[in-house]
Amino acid sequence: MAHDTPIQPSQPQAYARAKLRLSLLSGAMDLALLVLLLTTGASVGLARWSAGMAPPWPLQTLLYLAVLGAGLTLAGLPWDWLKRRVEIRFGLNRQSLASWWGDQAKGVALGAVLLGVAVELVYWLLHASPGHWWLWAWAGFAVFMVVMAQLGPVVLLPIFFKMRPMSEENERDAPVVSRLLTAYARQKAANPKLPRLHGIFEWKLGEKSAKANAALTGLGRTRRVIISDTLLEASTPEEIEAVFLHELGHHVHADIWQGLAFQSGLSLLGFWLAAEALRALGPGLGLRGIADIAGLPLLALVFSGLSLLLLPAANGFTRRMERRADDYSFAALGTAAPLIAGLEKLAEKNLAEREPARWKEFLLYSHPSIATRIRRGRSWQERQSGSIGLG
Numbered sequence: 001m002a003h004d005t006p007i008q009p010s011q012p013q014a015y016a017r018a019k020l021r022l023s024l025l026s027g028a029m030d031l032a033l034l035v036l037l038l039t040t041g042a043s044v045g046l047a048r049w050s051a052g053m054a055p056p057w058p059l060q061t062l063l064y065l066a067v068l069g070a071g072l073t074l075a076g077l078p079w080d081w082l083k084r085r086v087e088i089r090f091g092l093n094r095q096s097l098a099s100w101w102g103d104q105a106k107g108v109a110l111g112a113v114l115l116g117v118a119v120e121l122v123y124w125l126l127h128a129s130p131g132h133w134w135l136w137a138w139a140g141f142a143v144f145m146v147v148m149a150q151l152g153p154v155v156l157l158p159i160f161f162k163m164r165p166m167s168e169e170n171e172r173d174a175p176v177v178s179r180l181l182t183a184y185a186r187q188k189a190a191n192p193k194l195p196r197l198h199g200i201f202e203w204k205l206g207e208k209s210a211k212a213n214a215a216l217t218g219l220g221r222t223r224r225v226i227i228s229d230t231l232l233e234a235s236t237p238e239e240i241e242a243v244f245l246h247e248l249g250h251h252v253h254a255d256i257w258q259g260l261a262f263q264s265g266l267s268l269l270g271f272w273l274a275a276e277a278l279r280a281l282g283p284g285l286g287l288r289g290i291a292d293i294a295g296l297p298l299l300a301l302v303f304s305g306l307s308l309l310l311l312p313a314a315n316g317f318t319r320r321m322e323r324r325a326d327d328y329s330f331a332a333l334g335t336a337a338p339l340i341a342g343l344e345k346l347a348e349k350n351l352a353e354r355e356p357a358r359w360k361e362f363l364l365y366s367h368p369s370i371a372t373r374i375r376r377g378r379s380w381q382e383r384q385s386g387s388i389g390l391g
């Protein structure tokens with residue numbers, strides 16, 4: 001375990017606090033801006049101005065969105081900058097300033113295209129089907145999420161990160177890849193329903209961050225396990241196998257599909273609430289009917305408010321998946337020790353708080369804390385040796 005400078009025990013706490021403070025402040029600012037846009041008449045003013053500049057409604061919508069989007073992006077930029085400063089302060093940043101600006105620009109371009117299409121479609125539906133627009137919009141959104149889950153690893157991730165397929169033919173990869181493929185074959189033999197795996201990829205995270213990560217991504221033909229170069233460097237083949245088996249656990253339990261189902265349930269609620277909010281609050285906010293683009297901040301407010309309120313439920317849902325995937329890895333390897341060791345390294349590299357306050361883990365953690373995961377691993381191990389001892 002080599003560090004440039006030894007990690008102080010208080011550092012993970014300070015890092016978590018700095019990150020939480022920034023997300024709370026930037027989130028509060030976003031909500032406040034949306035409320036102000038609606039209540040000061042700024043959104044209505046912008047919509048009327050766009051209508052004067054570009055009469056056909058698809059263009060009005062785009063113009064309104066471009067001005068609003070530019071404003072909100074600029075307002076968010078200082079927060080992104082501060083987030084970068086935090087990563088630098090804690091020694092986690094490896095990305096040059098130029099590359100960071102490049103990522104910002106790519107993010108804006110990608111967001112503009114996706115949001116432009118989404119908003120045009122939603123407002124077209126609001127015109128075309130005022131009574132049922134929210135159902136159609138939700139159906140469109142659900143399809144979009146499935147397509148994104150499929151295209152994400154082949155289209156979106158490579159925009160920001162280099163990905164390299166790992167192969168047994170490559171001398172450097174061979175020890176790890178052959179070990180992982182053997183593990184996969186063993187699992188497939190025990191569980192023929194295990195979906196096919198379309199590749200193991202090295203995720204070049206190390207040129208941007210000192211952090212480490214691994215994930216199962218994609219659907220169908222794009223389904224792959226990605227492992228960061230930082231994790232590959234820091235871990236033994238056995239630890240990587242344990243992490244890989246954790247990812248296979250997600251695979252076995254169809255966690256990507258479950259996540260999509262959960263998200264589409266939430267978004268159905270969101271679209272319905274948005275329709276109710278437009279109907280109930282629109283007139284008071286000066287909107288000329290529900291299809292008035294000036295109501296867009298209200299839609300954004302409903303969705304951000306709802307995701308904030310349901311964050312603990314969403315996190316509880318993913319923590320359950322993570323526990324199950326950990327259990328799968330323990331059982332598949334017949335020991336919890338390598339995953340625990342791998343998780344320890346991950347926590348150390350990512351400066352994760354080992355034992356956050358209970359309420360924090362409950363509300364904010366998408367994964368169980370490292371201490372919780374280790375405890376679960378130890379008790380699994382004790383049960384194993386207990387039963388062997390008794391048998």
Ligand SMILES: [Zn+2]
Pocket residue numbers: 246247250322325
């Ligand atoms: Zn996981």
